Amino acid sequence: MLDSPALLAHTNDLDLVIRHVLAGLGHGIHAGRERGAGVEFSEYRAYAPGDEWRRVDWKLLARADRYYVREAERDSHVATWLWLDATASMSEPSRQVPKVDKLRFAATVLGCIAAVAQRQGDAFGLVVCTDGRTEFTPASRGPRQLQRVLAQLSKARPQGALPDAAALKSSLHFARAPSLVFAASDCLEWPSPLSEALLRLRHMQHDVRLLAVRTQAEVDASFNPGSGYRDLEGGMPPSDANAAGLHMLTESGRAAYRAALEAHFAGVGAACRQHDIPYYEARVEQPLTAVLRGWLQLASPRARAR
Known part of the structure; x- marks a missing residue:
């Protein structure tokens, strides 16, 4: 399949991947243009x-x-912002598809959203949280802007932790005008500075939409028993790790791990519903088109009215 994660594994040309995926998508982000007589x-x-x-x-x-x-249309005043979590935990790779990890999958999904925005004639920009800092690509329109955004998405590397809450709060100036915010993260840290920023944007009446990116191994706890795992972003409770900072997943602990993770993501979903944030969970092993269609349909007014 052209839109399978295997395509990501065999090319670094993000634009090529996106063009293949969008060829079968046929969905817009929103009714962002005004049509009719007199335009x-x-x-x-x-x-x-x-x-x-x-x-x-x-x-x-x-x-x-x-x-x-x-x-022959007037542009909407709504800008689209793409928000990528590029912290260290996003380096988690798929155990089923070689050379595919959470960051590359999330970046490709957001790249597709950028391509849809460009096709609609909307202004769009990019926010990347990585290694304790926030990197911005200001919102603009057109094919050159799409190439700028795709270049930044391709450059993103999973590093460090999120910026602190104060730094993220001070950076929300980008959304002074009405905005759509498409955020992609693994949501392993929640509540977090990122979640606080997204909730603040929603309270400011922006349209915020969240994609939680996971691997199939995380979902079903199919990690190799006896293997050691280190929290790349810090913050692991001492009781969960040995002196080397490793967490050991034993066969007996697999069920508890799965239950804890399910409870965690249920909490993320409940918080999003409480604040009217469309929330979609995806696995990096899923076809990109299916994820895009599911996320965009979930965010549509018809889906949100159900």
Whole structure:
């Protein structure tokens, strides 16, 4: 399958992956443009999968032998922000698909969202939390902005811990105007500075949507028994680790681990529902198109009204 995680494992061309995934998606982020009589013509752009055929300029096709779409719409004032957790725990790899980890999967999902925003003509920007700091790509429009965002997503490496709560709170200036915020994290630290920032944005009336990225091994506790694991971001209680900072997952502790993790993510989901934040859990072994469709459909007004 073109949209399987195996595609991520065999190419570093994020743009290539995204174009394959979006070719079969056909979903927009939101009704971000105003259509109707009296709206002035803006520009032409190349046809993209999912565009309506009635908007193709057939006379231009006859002259140029290429499909072009008439942009005759006013832009929405809503900006789309992509928020990537690039802390150390996002380095967790899949045990089933070689060379795929949580960070690369999350970055690709957000890259697809950026491509949808660019196709809709929306402004979009990027926030990356990594190694105790926050990195911004200011919101803008157009193909060049998409390449800037994809370049930053490709450069992201899983390092360190989240910035502290005060630093993240002071960085929320980017969302002064109405915004959609698509955040991707493994949500292993919750509550956290990231969760506090997302809840604050929601209380500021922004549309916040959260994707929790996990591996199948994390979900079903299929780690090798007797193996040692270290908390890469710190904060592991001393009772859970030996002197070397290792946690040992024994066969007898597997059920307790699974129950604790299920309870943790149930709490994350409950907090999101309480604050009207669409929350979607994904595994890195899932097809990208399925994850994108599920997340976007969950965030639609129809789904949220159920």
